[in-house]
Amino acid sequence: MPNDPFDILGLEPRFGLAEDQIERAYLTRIASAHPDRADDAPDLGRSADLNEARRTLLNPERRAAALLARLGGPDAAEDKSLPDGFLMEIMETRNEIEQELADDPSPRTRAKWQARAEQQRRQYADRVSALFDRAAPEPGDDPDPAALREIRTMLNAWRYIERLIEQLDHDPARADFGP
Template sequence: MVTPQPEGSPQPSDGNQSGCPYCEQRLETPFCCVSCGQLFRPAEEPTPFEAFGLPLNYGLDGEELDRRLLRFSRLVHPDFFATAPEEQRRIAEESTAALNGAFEILSDDARRADWVIGALGGPSAQEEKQLPREFLMEVLEWGERIEEARESPPGSETRAALDGLVSTLSRRRGQSLSQLNAALVPPPTERDPRLTEARHRLNAVHYLGRALAQLEALRLEQASSR
C-alpha cells in the first residue's frame, strides 16, 4: 500500500507529466508510478491510449493491453488502499474506474475504431451514415431474408435455414473488420480521406452486428419451440 507522503513532498495531482516527481522514473500511465507505487490524479483526463501509455494506433496489441491492465490495476485497486487516507482511497477508485473505462474502449474493435476516427477529425456516425458501395446489394438481400424469417413461424424451413445466414454474416463481419484495420493502420493523418472510408467500414461492422443479434434472437425462438 502507498503510504501518505511527508509534508512538503510533491502533490499527487501531476500525473500528466512524463516522469514521477517522487522517484523520477518514467511514468507508464498517468494514474500511478509502477516503480514506487505512488498514485496520481491527472490534471487533465487522459485519452484511452494515454491511460495505458500507448500511442494512438488502431492496430494495438491486445495481449499487451491485457498485461498493462493487470499491472496497473494491481497498483491502483481500491482494495489495496482500504486503510489509506480518504483522499488516496478516492484517487484509487477514480483511477480504477478510468482504467476500466479506457480498457472497454480499446479492447472492443468497433469502439476503438470509433474513438480513433473521431480523435483524428473523421466523420461521426451521425455525419456519415453510408455503407461501403459493394456492400449495399448484400444488405438488401440479407434484410429480406431476415424479415422473411421473422414473419415465418418457429419450426418452419425458413427459420431452420438461419444457420447458413449466420455463418455468412459472421464471415462478412470479419472481412469488414479486416478492411477497417487496413483503413486505419498505419494511422491516417488528421482529416485524411481514409477516415471517411474507415467510417463506412465501421458502419458495415455495426450493421452486421445488429443483424447477427436479430438472427440470434430468432434462433433462440426457434430452439425454444422444439
Template sequence: MPEDAFDILGLEPGFDLDPARIERAFLTRAAQTHPDLVGDDDRAAALAARLTDARRQLDNLETRANLLLARLDGPGKDQDKSLPSGFLVEIMDLRERVESALASGDPDARRRELDAALAQRQDYHHRIRDLFILATPNRGGDAPLLRQIRTQLNAWRYIERLIEQLDSEYPADNPERGRLGPDSEQG
C-alpha cells in the first residue's frame, strides 16, 4: 500500500482524530525536516510540502474518510457512485430551495438553507463515523459495509457542494472545509 497522510504524519489510521493531535504530529514531523537536520534545502522543502499536504488531508473530515476507506480496501468514488435510497429526490428539493434562496437575495433565506445543509453534513459525519467504528476492527473485510460507507460519502459530497454554493466564505483551500464548524463537536 502506498504511503498516505496517516503514514506521513505517523498517526494511527482512524476517522475521529482530534485536530490538536493532527497538529502535534505535523509539528513533530516538521521539526525533523529542518534543513539543518536534513542537510539539503531542496529535500527539506519537499518533505515540508508532503507534511503540509498530509495535514491538510487529515484536517478535512471528508478527505480523511476517503483516505481511511481506501486504506480498508473500500471502493473509491470513481468505482462506486451509488447514493442512499431517496437521496436524489431529497437533494433536488434541497437544491431548488438553495437556488430560490440565492436568487431572492434574502440573507435570512440563504442562512436557513446553509444551516440545513450544515445539519445534514453533521448527520453524514455521524453516520460515517459509526460505520467506520464497525469497519475498522475488520480491517476492511466487510465489503457490504465498505460499500455503505462509500454510498454515504457520495451523498456527503453533494452536501459539501451545496455548502460551498451557499457560503461565500467557504474557499476550497480552507483547512476548516469539511469540519463541522466551531460550534459543533466532531465526536
C-alpha cells in the first residue's frame, strides 16, 4: 500500500502501538523531510504523508481502520454492519442525551454523557485490540476473514461513539446537542 501509515513511519503494523513510539518514528522521519531541507516537491509531499501517517496512527480508531485495510479486511463503504441491537441502543442514548440536556443544559450534564461515551470508546478499543490478536496471532499469519469482518462491525459501531463524543463537545460552537 503506497500510503500505508505503518510503512510511512516504519512501524510494525499492529494495533497496540504506544503514542511515544509513533511520535519517535515521526520525528525521526520528519527531520529528514523538513520543508526547509527539501530541494524539490517530492520531499514536500513526503512531509505531508508523514504528517497524515502520524495523525492516523495517533488516533486509535483510524489506526484500527488502517490496520484492517492492510490485513485485507472490508472497509466501511463495503460493509456497514453493526452489532445486533446497536442502532436501537445508540438512538435511545441520543434521545436520552437530548432530553437530559433540554432539562439541564449545564456542563455537568454534558460531562456525564461525555464520560459515558469515552468509556464506550475504551471498550471498543479493547474489543478491537483482542480481535486483531485473534485475526492474525503471529506476524505473517494469514488473517482470519471472520475476525476481520467482526473488526469492521466493531469499527462501524466505534465510529458512532466517536461521532457522539464530537457532538457532546463542550464548545457550543462545535457541539450538536443542546444549547
